[in-house]
Amino acid sequence: xRQVSRWLLCLVVAGIALQFFFLGRIALMVVxxxxxxxxQRSEAWQIATNGRANAKRGESPDWQQxxxxxxxxxxxxxxxxxxxxxxxxxxxxxxxxxxxxxxRQRNAKAEAIAARRAAQARARGKEPAPAKIxxxxxxxxxxxxxxxxxxxxxxxxxxxxLVLATALELLLSKRRILEIYLNNxxxxxxxxxxxxxxxxxxxxxxxxxxxxxxxxxxxxxxSPKFFEKRPGSPYxxxxxxxIMARMPAADLP
Numbered sequence: 001x002r003q004v005s006r007w008l009l010c011l012v013v014a015g016i017a018l019q020f021f022f023l024g025r026i027a028l029m030v031v032x033x034x035x036x037x038x039x040q041r042s043e044a045w046q047i048a049t050n051g052r053a054n055a056k057r058g059e060s061p062d063w064q065q066x067x068x069x070x071x072x073x074x075x076x077x078x079x080x081x082x083x084x085x086x087x088x089x090x091x092x093x094x095x096x097x098x099x100x101x102x103x104r105q106r107n108a109k110a111e112a113i114a115a116r117r118a119a120q121a122r123a124r125g126k127e128p129a130p131a132k133i134x135x136x137x138x139x140x141x142x143x144x145x146x147x148x149x150x151x152x153x154x155x156x157x158x159x160x161x162l163v164l165a166t167a168l169e170l171l172l173s174k175r176r177i178l179e180i181y182l183n184n185x186x187x188x189x190x191x192x193x194x195x196x197x198x199x200x201x202x203x204x205x206x207x208x209x210x211x212x213x214x215x216x217x218x219x220x221x222x223s224p225k226f227f228e229k230r231p232g233s234p235y236x237x238x239x240x241x242x243i244m245a246r247m248p249a250a251d252l253p
Contacts, residue, residue, distance in 0.1 A: 022148055022164055026171050029180060033067055037184050039146040040065075040192060047190055062189075064196035070179040073194045074209040075252060078178060080218035083246035086139040089178070090253050094140040094169035095162055141165045143181045174253035187220055188228035201231070211247060215240035 025034075036044075047063065082089045088096060137145070144164035149157055168177055187197035194206040194217075202213050209217070219239045220227040227236060 019163070023167055023171075025148065026164070026167050030172060030176065034147060034180065034184065037147045038149055039186070040184065042150075043186070043190070063192075064190060064200055065184075065192040066195040066199075067183050067193065068195045068206055070175060072205070072207045073179075073182055074207055074214060076211045076214035076247070077182065077194055077198075077206060077209050077217060078252050079247040079250040080211070080214040080243050081182065081221065082139070082178075082250040082252070084215075084218040084243050085142070085221060087246070087250065089139050090174050090251050092138060094138060094165040096138055137161075138165065139181055140168050140177055142185075143177060144168055146184060147180075178253055185221065186224050187217060188224050191224070191228075211244055212240060215243040215247070218243050 044063065086096075141161055144167075145157075145161050148164060149161060172180075183193040183195075185194075186192055187194075188200065191197055191200050197217055198204055198206040198209055198213075201217065202209065216231070216236060219236050227233075230236065
């Protein structure tokens with residue numbers, strides 16, 4: 001029993017120490033831009049691993065990212081991202097509980113539909129398609145996850161994400177949160193941040209993005225690697241038009 005108590009105490013102490021580590025990292029971001037995120041380090045490892053195989057075929061891995069300050073990112077992109085990802089960004093405290101509940105309900109229905117379709121697919125000897133899971137995350141939650149956490153889907157990881165999102169809102173301004181987010185979010189294989197995305201897709205700096213270009217980049221955010229290969233798809237064009245219509249109502253920090 002004493003051994004179990006010691007292990008539990010060690011876990012509690014380690015958990016508290018981890019929270020202080022996270023808080024220290026976030027507090028430092030008030031004045032220092034993060035050099036990389038947990039998600040980027042994971043992607044860099046995959047690219048490097050794939051690069052070793054590609055090198056044998058004469059190909060080289062690519063990584064594009066350049067930090068630019070908030071004022072050098074076009075307002076069109078800021079408005080497009082807010083309109084697409086988090087319309088209430090400047091008004092909430094980092095978490096939108098109603099959005100999380102709506103996402104939970106949608107995902108429960110999607111999993112039920114996927115289960116029925118999977119049974120039908122197996123009956124025909126085909127591979128079943130996975131359920132399309134949607135998130136209810138705010139921009140602040142997405143930043144918390146990408147900065148410091150893994151991409152696994154567990155209740156523990158989600159709980160930690162909510163704690164970190166609250167800490168980000170308490171320690172950083174909305175302007176700083178959006179600045180860090182836009183400079184680190186993924187926009188394709190090895191393409192991170194607004195400046196790299198603008199140069200990669202439109203051969204221009206992020207400060208000069210038009211409303212249509214910004215909307216097209218915003219469309220990509222849920223699945224950047226998927227849309228990177230389908231830039232001219234009808235869905236991208238239609239969704240970009242919807243985002244452009246919503247942009248005037250998107251308030252900036």
